[in-house]
Amino acid sequence: MVKFTADPAPSADAGAGAAEEVPAYPVGGHDFVLTNHAGLIDDHTGALQAHDKTLETIITHLSGEPGGPWQWEHLDKVQARKLWGELTAFVSFLDRRYLRYLGGQGARVVADWYKHPILVELFTALMVAYQHAYSKSSRVPSFTLVEWHERCLWPTFQRIEQLRILHDIPDQDEWGGPEKLPTHDGHPERFESFLDEDLSWRPAPEPKPRQEAGSRPTARAARPAPSRPGTAPSPSPVDAPSPPADGDDFLLLSDDDAPPSEDAPPPPLDGR
Structure with a gap:
């Protein structure tokens, strides 16, 4: 059963048209x-x-x-020569377009500015911001140019003045560069001792699962579809669904009660 x-199954009164209905x-x-x-x-x-x-x-x-086109520490000879050319041209532009009209007051550069690493980094950052603000792709009016002047150009020279980088340095005389104080990268043995102590209490990394060469990943069993709130859980995909419980909405039929189809033999002429 x-x-x-x-x-409802088609009745005998339906005639031959019943066979054309979708069972x-x-x-x-x-x-x-x-x-x-x-x-x-x-x-x-x-x-x-x-x-x-x-x-x-x-x-x-x-x-x-790291290693972008403006990071001096990671540039090779070709990249560094290209960036030096761009940067010196940009600083010359600043001198011609802005600084020469300030009467030597406030913002200024010196002839050998490129010997100061801080000036090189500040002017590089200012140049990159300028290239973005005045990009050829900029076609829509915006506040970008104002922001470059008020948030990049003048604050850069204000910071140079605050740091007194060019203090008491003549504009055109040859300059040997800033005074180089001793660095603090000495005593590597003290750092190694500190590093050993720091690593001693840290957990070891968890080993990663190894997969044999040529093996294929193991397929996961399909999990049941998540149930929505207020609905019954979905049946497990590995278990066949149970038949619905008996109720008023279902009828118990035999194979003889199945509707006719094109593949089934015709019913007997005398009926049942």
Whole structure:
């Protein structure tokens, strides 16, 4: 005996037209298949989100890595020569366009400014901001140019004055560069001792699972589709769904009560 949904079977009075009607078949199996597929879709969705997060992490890491076109410490000879050419041209532009009209008061540069590492870094940052503000792709009016002057140009020279970087340095006389104080990178043995002490209380890294060469990742079993609030839990994809309980909404039918179809033999002429 098989339970079918309570769709009425065509009567004998319907004639030959009854064979053309779409028969009512059980949908429990289809519900199970759809539920199983929903669980698989959820699994793949979670995997894609994990991959997106990993890709985002990689992009963030790479974009934050040192070695950009303006980081002096990581430039090779060709890159450094190119950047020196851009920077000296930019400082000459500042001198011609702005500084020469200030009467030597406040903002100024000296002939050998490139010998001071702090000036090199400050002018490099100012140049990069200038290139962004005056980019060829800028076609829409905005406050970008005002912001470059008020938040980049004049604050840079104000900071140079505050640090007294060019204090008592003549404009055109040859300058040997700033006074170089001793650095604080000596005594490496003291740092090694500190490092050993710092690492002694830290946990060891967890070992990463190793995968044999040529082996394929183990497929995960599909998990059930998550139930929405207020609904019954979805059946497990590994267990067949139980037949619905007896009730007023279902009829108990035999194989003889099944509707005719094109594949089934015609009913006997004398009926049942």
